[in-house]
Amino acid sequence: MTPTLILCLMAVYFGLLFLISFVVSRENSGNEAFFKANKNSKWYLVAFGMIGTALSGVTFISVPGQVGSPDVQFKYFQFVIGNAIGFLLIARVLLPLYYRLNLTSIYGYIEQRLGTIAYKTAALIFLISRTIGSAARLYLVVIVLQRFVFDAFGVPFWLTVLLSLALIFAYTYKGGLKTIIITDTLQTLFLVSSVILTIIFICNSLDYNLPQAFEAVKQSNYSKIFFYEDWLKSNFFIKQILGGIFVTIAMVGLDQDLMQKNLSCATIGEAQKNMYTFTGVFIIINLFFLSVGALLYMYAEKNGISIPIDAVTGKPRTDLLFPNIAFNYLALIPGIVFLLGLTAATFATTDSALTALTTSFCVDFLGMDKNVTTNEKTLVRTRHWVHIGFSLLMFLVILIIYLVNSDAVVSLIFTIAAFTYGPLLGLYSFGLFVKGRNVKGILVPVVCVAAPIICGIVKSYSVELFGQYQFAEELIILNGGLTFLGLFAISHKSNEVHL
Structure with a gap:
């Protein structure tokens, strides 16, 4: 595929998105539509659309790329099992709470339970976490577009990022x-x-039918799912499953982005149906992505294709294997299919994140849901400026990631999550499970900063401190636990009835 053809296809793709946006926003472009979709979304549309938001370009590229490592292979599916358990817990525990309180921002629960300072702290943690995480996701795809499209036109990386966000x-x-x-x-x-x-397409290139491909993947050196030989290593299955559960509760159930879609359903029953359906499809799609990874490495071995070299670090970069094969070795149609899938996965995640960030700031810090004195036109104009502000902030974060990162982006994102979402896990756990105690609000930010710092130190020295023990995604449990203990330490007895 030539860069010009790729660019033309993307122009058509975005033209379709603009058409949809024009039709939808023509009916209603007020804050109620922006924040809650007028609370009449169809559960099956939300469930299906959440797949694109939850997976992102990271799953599309980085997960298949990591399959080639002997210590990884299908390890990610252990994490996916934990994800599925986490989704079910969200549907049964958190969604009923959010609907009962009729929240626009899910952090409104923290305000009612732990006070204003804790509420602002939780919202700020989300803003930081989601900005960094979404920037990392978009960064991965912009790197691909830069390498295979915009370098050919002499467009610098920063401009590619700016155009994408615009x-x-x-x-x-x-x-x-x-x-x-x-x-x-x-x-x-x-x-x-x-x-x-x-x-x-890859099966056809390898002369496999689907049953033969399934058997070939099963018998390959890439399909090991459960790692239980050494509990000290980060790929140990219990660590991965526990990490998957708690990362999901934090990154989905305590995250305004994905919960905002659930809260746009008319009833709790529809929102739960959405989560159950989404969970089933999520498991199947991730199995497909892991299978793509195994097939890609088998195809690369057969055709003598090496892992592409990162232009910045000069090291092999597995994230680029899939796009390299799709654009340079498969036929035109497979290349087009890959491009559409990658673009869809990435922009479905980023557009949702920018909307959630704007919603959280407008509701949690500007109090737009409680403002009954300012006219709607002024509030909408303010919301537009907030939207622009977060777009520019994400632009700066992507440039920083570009300068400092050399690891697979999927690892970067879950590392970020373990540090930034841990305090949210602690805040909600304390609010839900500790009754009859209130926290001293002014000390809440101190606890929420101290817990990740302690976790960072523990992770850095875990091999020396704990006999070769390596932390993986289960670090978020330690982080949330430290936050919980810190909140308990700064709390006092109260006679109030808690939600």
Whole structure:
């Protein structure tokens, strides 16, 4: 595929998104539509669209790329099992709470339970966490676009990032969540179709039918799922499953982004149906992505294809294997399918994140949901400026990641999550499970900063301190636990009835 053809295809793709945005936002572009989609979203559209938001370009590229490592292979599926358990817990525990309190921002629960300072702290943690995580996801795909498209036109990396964010801003700033429910459904359709068709195309290139491909993957050196030989290593299955459970509760159940979509359903029953359906599809799609990874390495071995070299670090970069094969070795149609899937996965995640960040800031810090004196037009104009501000902030974070990062992005994202979402886990756990005690609000930010710092020190020296023990995603449990203990230490007895 030539860079010009890729660029033309992306122009058509975004043209379709702009058309959807125009039609949806023409009916209603007020704050109620932006924040809650007027609370009338269809559960099946939300469930399907959440697949694209939850997976992102990281799953599309980085997860298949990591399969080639002997210590990784299908290890990620252990984490996915934990994810599934976490989704079910969210549906049964957190969603009923959010609906009962009729929240626009889920951090409103912390305000009612632990006070204003704890509430602002929780919202700020989300803003930091989601900005960094979403920037890392978008960074991965912009790197691919830069390498295979924009380098050919002499466009610098920073401008590629700016153009990507400008496009996302342009089709989300009016309709917000109301627009995203529709566009994410379309983008997930592209993503799911892409991964299925990619498997078919690679199987044809390897002269396999689907049953033969399944058997070949099963017998390959890439398909080991459960790692239980050494509990000290980071890939040990119990660590991965526990990490998956708690990372999911924190990154989904305590994250305004994905919960905002759930809260746009009319009833709790519909929101739960959405989560159950989403969980089943999520498991299947991740199995497909891992299978794509095994097939890619088998294809690379057969055709003598090496892992591409990172232009910045000069080291092999597994994230680039999938796009390299799709664009340079497969036929035109598979390349187009890959491009559509990658674009859909990435922009479905980033557009949703920017909307959630804007919602959280407007509601949690500007109090727009409680403002009944300022006219709607002024509030909408303020919301637009907030949307622009977060777009520019994400732009700066991507440039920083570009300068300092050399690891696979999937590892970076879950490392970030373990440190930043841990305090949210501690705050909600304390609020839900400790009754009859209130915290001293002024000390809450201290606890929420101290816990990740202690975790960082422990992780850095865990091999020396704990006899070769390596932390993986289960670090978030330690982080949340330290936050919980810190909150208990700064709390006092109260006679109030807690939610």
